[in-house]
Amino acid sequence: MDSEDSELYSNEDEDEDGCAGMFDDYSDDGGCQASDGSDIGDASDFKREKRKDTYEKEGPLADLGKALSIVQGNRGEFSFGGKADFLPPAPGLEIEGIGRVVLPLIDEQVAERIIDVCEQAPFGRGRETLVDTSVRNSWQLDPSKIKLTNPDWATGIQRAIPIIAKKLGVEGTPLTLHPYKFLLYKKGGHFTKHRDTEKEDRMFATMVIQLPSVHQGGQLQVFKDGSEDPVIHDFGAAAGTAEYRCNYAVHYADAEHAVTPITDGYRLALIYSICWPVRSSHPAPTTADELYPALLKPLAELANADRAFHYYLKHEYTYHSMSDIAFGSLKGEDRARVQSLRTANEYLPPDQRYNFYLLQGKRHASYFSEDYTTWNVKEWALVEEPKYKYGPLLDLEGKQLRKSYPTLADADVLNPDHQSRYQRWSGHRTKTYEGSLGNEGAHQGLDISQVSASRLASKVDG
Numbered sequence: 001m002d003s004e005d006s007e008l009y010s011n012e013d014e015d016e017d018g019c020a021g022m023f024d025d026y027s028d029d030g031g032c033q034a035s036d037g038s039d040i041g042d043a044s045d046f047k048r049e050k051r052k053d054t055y056e057k058e059g060p061l062a063d064l065g066k067a068l069s070i071v072q073g074n075r076g077e078f079s080f081g082g083k084a085d086f087l088p089p090a091p092g093l094e095i096e097g098i099g100r101v102v103l104p105l106i107d108e109q110v111a112e113r114i115i116d117v118c119e120q121a122p123f124g125r126g127r128e129t130l131v132d133t134s135v136r137n138s139w140q141l142d143p144s145k146i147k148l149t150n151p152d153w154a155t156g157i158q159r160a161i162p163i164i165a166k167k168l169g170v171e172g173t174p175l176t177l178h179p180y181k182f183l184l185y186k187k188g189g190h191f192t193k194h195r196d197t198e199k200e201d202r203m204f205a206t207m208v209i210q211l212p213s214v215h216q217g218g219q220l221q222v223f224k225d226g227s228e229d230p231v232i233h234d235f236g237a238a239a240g241t242a243e244y245r246c247n248y249a250v251h252y253a254d255a256e257h258a259v260t261p262i263t264d265g266y267r268l269a270l271i272y273s274i275c276w277p278v279r280s281s282h283p284a285p286t287t288a289d290e291l292y293p294a295l296l297k298p299l300a301e302l303a304n305a306d307r308a309f310h311y312y313l314k315h316e317y318t319y320h321s322m323s324d325i326a327f328g329s330l331k332g333e334d335r336a337r338v339q340s341l342r343t344a345n346e347y348l349p350p351d352q353r354y355n356f357y358l359l360q361g362k363r364h365a366s367y368f369s370e371d372y373t374t375w376n377v378k379e380w381a382l383v384e385e386p387k388y389k390y391g392p393l394l395d396l397e398g399k400q401l402r403k404s405y406p407t408l409a410d411a412d413v414l415n416p417d418h419q420s421r422y423q424r425w426s427g428h429r430t431k432t433y434e435g436s437l438g439n440e441g442a443h444q445g446l447d448i449s450q451v452s453a454s455r456l457a458s459k460v461d462g
């Protein structure tokens with residue numbers, strides 16, 4: 001394998017906005033990235049990118065994509081939940097400075113006393129942590145400030161782990177659950193669409209446990225791949241059990257989700273981060289054996305032609321999860337597809353086999369609008385060509401190859417889902433707004449930096 005170790009960020013200049021550090025602009029404090037609901041830049045950018053899209057529609061790379069498109073693997077459920085049978089209905093909630101809180105919470109005075117010891121929950125936008133009740137309106141406490149005194153609580157959380165692992169399609173994996181926040185919503189409380197960011201190393205999913213609550217509204221909506229049709233978690237509302245037991249929901253942290261407004265009562269929830277075990281080596285899901293001939297033929301042709309290719313992972317990954325556990329951190333479909341490629345690769349003659357690598361990329365685009373008045377502006381124009389930066393190659397064990405910062409050409413993309421370039425990059429976004437302040441009618445600018453999904457790149461050995 002001769003890695004291209006010549007250039008650092010090979011295809012573009014450093015951008016000038018201070019985001020030269022590849023992985024430094026995740027939001028941490030708020031724990032969440034707000035998406036403000038507007039489609040800034042999307043329409044015009046999408047059209048442009050579509051026109052320019054150059055991925056191969058026929059030939060061995062396209063055939064390999066076609067064979068891979070049916071690999072779904074043991075994807076697990078994208079978001080699930082329901083009755084938390086594994087937890088006791090009376091958790092024994094104690095709040096520092098308040099004492100024992102009887103559930104469900106209905107007494108307004110008690111609720112206000114709890115609110116007094118809480119802080120208004122913030123959210124992350126770019127590098128900032130903001131409080132804006134039009135985006136997020138709830139009250140939060142650090143888990144160190146609460147106790148769940150029922151001893152069945154801790155054992156119940158442990159009992160949840162194999163259930164969650166199985167539903168996520170990673171049965172047998174010793175996931176860990178870490179309490180992240182206690183949340184209280186009252187009438188008017190809500191949280192607009194957002195993604196959760198990494199709060200702990202190796203966090204990849206979120207569990208919401210709703211404590212016995214009497215309230216109206218406050219459903220959790222989880223959106224799949226930009227779909228407008230969410231999975232809805234009502235935490236026992238329709239079944240009439242919300243007030244008598246704990247209910248839960250799990251979703252991948254990178255899935256967009258929202259909490260609809262609470263229209264009456266109080267909703268209490270505990271948020272847990274779901275994390276991969278350190279240095280996990282659990283078995284990969286299996287794919288059907290009959291698949292390999294279909295993968296093998298185009299893969300062999302590509303190897304013969306000494307052709308490198310790359311694949312855009314579909315889930316979001318943080319730099320930490322990538323470098324810590326690499327292949328072990330891949331989720332659902334990504335995991336199944338990479339594993340299928342690896343298995344097919346084993347059938348190639350040793351001197352033709354591929355090496356597989358992971359790398360993370362970043363796309364930066366600037367937009368401009370003249371009619372900027374709110375965040376709902378429809379017409380944004382690209383100011384200049386988007387810039388792309390790629391991090392170093394990591395092997396599937398997460399080891400960094402020294403000085404290997406490749407450039408990825410569109411012509412070499414393995415694209416099983418026929419995604420446009422814009423779609424391939426439409427993962428995690430950080431939006432920053434810039435404008436001339438206090439100058440009515442002035443032109444306004446907008447930056448969008450996208451932290452892309454990580455990449456799988458591969459190069460012919462030898």
Ligand SMILES: O=C(O)CCC(=O)C(=O)O
Pocket residue numbers: 031032183191196208220257259269271
């Ligand atoms: O309250 C909930 O159900 C979810 C809250 C949430 O999305 C978050 O804290 O990031």
Ligand SMILES: [Fe+2]
Pocket residue numbers: 032194195196257
């Ligand atoms: Fe969230």
